[in-house]
Amino acid sequence: MAHILDVEETLAKLSLNGKIKLLAGNGWWHTHAVPEADVPPMRMSDGPNGVRGLRFFNGVPASCFPSSTGLGSSFDVDLALQVGKALGDEARAKSCHILLAPTVNTQRSPLGGRGFESFSEDPVVNGNIAAAYINGVQSKGVAATIKHYVANDQEFQRFSISSDMSERALREIYLKPFQIALRDSDPWALMTAANETRLQEWGYKGMTMSDWIGVYSTSESISAGLDLEMPGPTVMRGKAVERALAGEKLFLSDVDNRVRKILELIQRAQASGVPFNGPEEGVDTPELRQLLRTAASDAIVLLKNEKKILPLSSQSGLKRIAVIGPNAKQAFTSGGGSARLLSTYTVSPLEGITAAAKELGAEISYTIGATSHKYLPEASPFIKSSHGGKPALLEFWNESPNSTFLNTTPSFSEQLTPCAWSTPTANTNIFLADGVDTSKVKEVCWIRYSTIFVPDEDGDWEFGLNIAGNGNLFLDGKLVIDLSTSPEQGENFFAMGTVDLKAVVKGLKAGEEHNLEIRLSNEEFVARGCPLPCHGGLRLGAFCKTESEEALKKAVQVAKDSDVAIVVVGLNHEWESEGYDRPDLELPGLMNRLVSEVLRVNPKTVVVNQSGTPVSMPWVNEAPTLVQAFYGGNELGNGLADVLFGKVNPSGKLALTFPKRLADTPSYPSYGPHGQEYGKILYNEGIFVGYRSYEIRDLAPLFAFGYGLSYTTFEYSGVETSAVSEDGHFSVSFTVKNTGSVTGREAAQVYISDPQCSLPRPVKELKGFTKVTLKAGEAKKVQVNLNRDALSFYDERQMSWVAEAGKFDVFVAASSDDVRLSAQVELTKSFTWKGL
Incomplete structure (x- = not known):
């Protein structure tokens, strides 16, 4: 067996220079080696939807999984676990010890440039999907890095802006997904955000690193518990640590505490068997390709199907299918920035639809109709x-x-x-x-x-x-x-x-x-x-160059001459990216007009929107069929075709609210350059983020949180609740029945309301969910287990979590605006606690 270092022995053997060296990275993707103390260099790589490896430029290709908003919208913790395992396998193939993922920042605004990287606007979905993802990655001996801690939800001035909010909002909304993931998965690494929000502690035992160029102090960051400055060469450590030690701004014990955490992770990396300074290789197996395809289809949400145009089948009598739109021919696998990678292969929507149509003997006609690029397509x-x-x-x-x-x-x-x-x-x-x-x-x-x-x-x-x-x-x-x-x-x-x-x-x-x-x-x-x-x-x-009017005219004629038109519009990695936020919710160029004009000439039109976060849809009332595809990774095209042609019954549900207009969004008055005051962003909406805000304002969204259709229907019945224990544990059980004619999967959601609370609370809050597979006519009784988190709020006066005695309403729902069953539970005695 390879040598595995003893942390305390190695710490004692390290010189002061060696210790200080370990406090910062070596280049973009490595920690430093200290050969004289037998300390090897760890390798890390960006996620969150793939393992890019060591290079932005001329790198080894990697598998690209659906964006996090797509994975979150699957409401499927088992899928997240399997994706995590696959990412762990690919990290091992690339000799990578630390995957810089998942991102679990709460989605405060749909304009956030990196919104597609996080799972949800809701901390329960966010935290539970993240925990499963982390458990999958770390089951392969690779460290997952939960990030960005905390309130890293806009790109505007992200290296300097101060995120200012109430302690209650911080705890209930922005820290909660981290808290859930730390409790249920124990990530081995944590990345802090490049803003001024302070670091919180729950007795976390893993290694803490900075975001890239996210360290602005020496003694303060070390004293606060930041172990590793990234990337290298160091800017805020090195000789500055020696000066801080000499001036007793730091003590050797402070340095040792930080180095100890780095050595503990190196020890884990040695035990995993992942080589140090090893080769970078790709992974491509039939099983991996099938998982990529499954993930792509499960990340799709069916939003409308009023005329039952979908699924397209041989019974539909289709001879001519028009495929129109700028997002059809090019495979937009992910958003931009550090999440983007060179995919091992890609399948565009046009390729996937063409292959599926061939099985039906239908002919495909493609035309672009309108452009979506922010920059011209790559040459x-x-x-x-x-x-x-x-x-x-x-x-x-x-x-x-x-x-x-x-x-x-x-x-x-x-x-x-x-x-x-x-x-x-x-x-x-x-x-x-x-x-x-x-x-x-x-x-x-x-x-x-x-x-x-x-x-x-x-x-x-x-x-x-x-x-x-x-x-x-x-x-x-x-x-x-x-x-x-x-x-x-x-x-x-x-x-x-x-x-x-x-x-x-x-x-x-x-x-x-x-x-x-x-x-x-x-x-x-x-x-x-x-x-x-x-x-x-x-x-x-x-x-x-194509004249815009000519392109539109051609698209309308192609749609008119076809039995069905599939219009694929949306955003891409140039509009949604690390580095900048979106200016508005609009689809770029003439895409909205394209959709409207195609709908006018062909009533059998399927609109597919591909974006990581919500967009405006001024034509939504005229569209009988609407699909939200997100960024689907390598197998985007096949996953979409599997849903459109009925090989897969869609089961995704929106993990984020789609607003009717930007002004309806909770953060609208205080987001981005127009919301900042003297280098600060004030989180004025407090705890009322996402659907919580729409419900408290009695404001109807375009599509509600947790909403998504199926090719079958589901019936809910027989809700039962157990007694609440003294420490807040209880269960909610109910029966779900497939009342349709095909097998389907339903993401059932449990919300809790506290009408007697001594402080203002949301109308209801998601506290648990489960996904159940049912054959046609089949019924299953399911149970959702809840704990004290379901009953509590954060009280700033006591600086602790509080569960107040009283009766709580329990709602079992198909979405946040579709409650199917209700019940009550009672907590007989109030209690408080701190920490996890």
């Missing part, structure tokens, strides 16, 4: 070359390779000096935070990206470019885009890149080859003070 499908089998080549120099390199009119005949290093790539979206040989390439560098551009359509082509640095785009030696002279800052590359500039090149012919070259330097980018180690980056987009 990767249109580039080719022979650079080591990859379509493009990146070359790096440590000084300008000739006198005109960054000019808008360079001398292409002038010889370039030999480059310091080069690498082939298949990407046109390149973030050089890693993947560069730093032994050959200095921090400040000059870069050339060269390839062959081959359009697939005749016409005028639009190019879009944004870069982390300064540079220019040339096609056949002619300047197309100038970003070399003081370009404005934009949102891409974690808000460190330039604006995206577009230009049109007219009259390109399909199949003709064109030399494409991007020349850039990161010199000014580095000089501005990049908070993360990075050699720059570029994002190249290309799209054959």
Whole structure:
């Protein structure tokens, strides 16, 4: 058996320099090794919907699972467990000891750029799905990292903003999912948020790390219990710790306490058998592909099916199916930012629907109808070359390779000096935070990206470019885009890149080859003070221009000529991403008009919306059929087709409320740039987040929390409750019957109301749920076990949880606005407690 360190012996053996070294990361994804004390370096990787591995750039492909809002909307803790296990297996294959997931921040606003990364607006769904996910990951000997602790729910000024709320709201809404997950899964690592909210403690025994560049103090962060500063090299520790020790701002015992937690996790990593500094490999098995497909279909929510258009079947007599929309042809597997990865493979909605239609003998007609991109679609499908089998080549120099390199009119005949290093790539979206040989390439560098551009359509082509640095785009030696002279800052590359500039090149012919070259330097980018180690980056987009009215007109005609139209609209990783929040709830471009016009000409239209969080749907009353798909991972297309064509009976229910308009959302007056006051965001809605707010205001949402339809129907009956024990435990049991003609799964929800509380409380609150599978005509009695959390509130006067004696209403519901059964329980004696 491999050597497993003894924590106390190793701590005693470490020099002070060795201890201080361990308090910060080594680069983006590792802790430091201390060879003289036999301490190996741990490896970590981003989730939450996959294991990207060590590289943003030219990384090893990974499986992409549905976004967290999709997994949360499955209301399926067993599925979350299986997904966690699969992620644990892939982490092991990539020699990864720590998965930086799951994200369990309560979704305060649908505008949050990273909203898709969290499971729910409700702490019970959030915490229970997270606990199952964590248990799955850690069953494979890989540490899960619960994050971001706490109130990290907007991207606007996230490195500096102070999240200010009442202690009650903090405890009941924002800390509660962490509390549930810590109690039920014991995550081995925890990541703090990059804001000013203080760290809470429940006697947590695991290792605590910062979010990337989320440490702003030395002695204070160490004293507060933050073990590891990430990423490296250190900014707030290192020599600063020596100075704090000398001034007795810190003591050696403080340092030892932090190092001890890091060594304990290393000990666990050694026991798991995951190699240190091991290879990165992918995982691709039939079982994994089936799990990806199951997860994709289970993450789908059927919102409307008024004319029973779905499921599409051979009995429907379908001969022609129109597939329309910008989210149909491209597989948008996840949101953007650190959650995005290079998928091992993808299945687009168009591909999945086409394969399913073929089984019915139906013909597919596709047209885009309208565009959804924030930036032009990535140009990767249109580039080719022979650079080591990859379509493009990146070359790096440590000084300008000739006198005109960054000019808008360079001398292409002038010889370039030999480059310091080069690498082939298949990407046109390149973030050089890693993947560069730093032994050959200095921090400040000059870069050339060269390839062959081959359009697939005749016409005028639009190019879009944004870069982390300064540079220019040339096609056949002619300047197309100038970003070399003081370009404005934009949102891409974690808000460190330039604006995206577009230009049109007219009259390109399909199949003709064109030399494409991007020349850039990161010199000014580095000089501005990049908070993360990075050699720059570029994002190249290309799209054959289509007149908007012509595209709409064509889509309407295709829909009119078809038996059924499937319109796939929504957002993508450019609209929902780490680094920035959404400005509004609208679908971009002409998508709303596209949906309305298709509905006008074809009454058998299925609208599929794909987004991580809610969008406005001005056409919803005209749409007889509506499906919410979220971001479905690798198997998005097959999972969607399985639901549309009836291979899978949809069973998802919304884990977040869909509002009718932005002004209805609870956080509307105090969110983002318009809600901040002097660097603070005031959480004015208090505990009334999500459905709690809509119910207390008697305000109808577009679609309620917990809502979702099936191809069958369910009947609830026979609710019973047990007596409440002195410490608050009781159970709720009831019978669910499938009254339809096909097998289905129902997510039944239990809500509690406290009408006698001494403080204001929500109308009702979700306190438990269960998912039951039933054959046609089958009935099952199910039981939901609850504890003191179901009866309690947080009392700021006592700084403790309080369960007050009295009668509580119990509601068994199909959704927050569809109560099927009710009962009462009684707590005979009040009690209080603190901690978990």
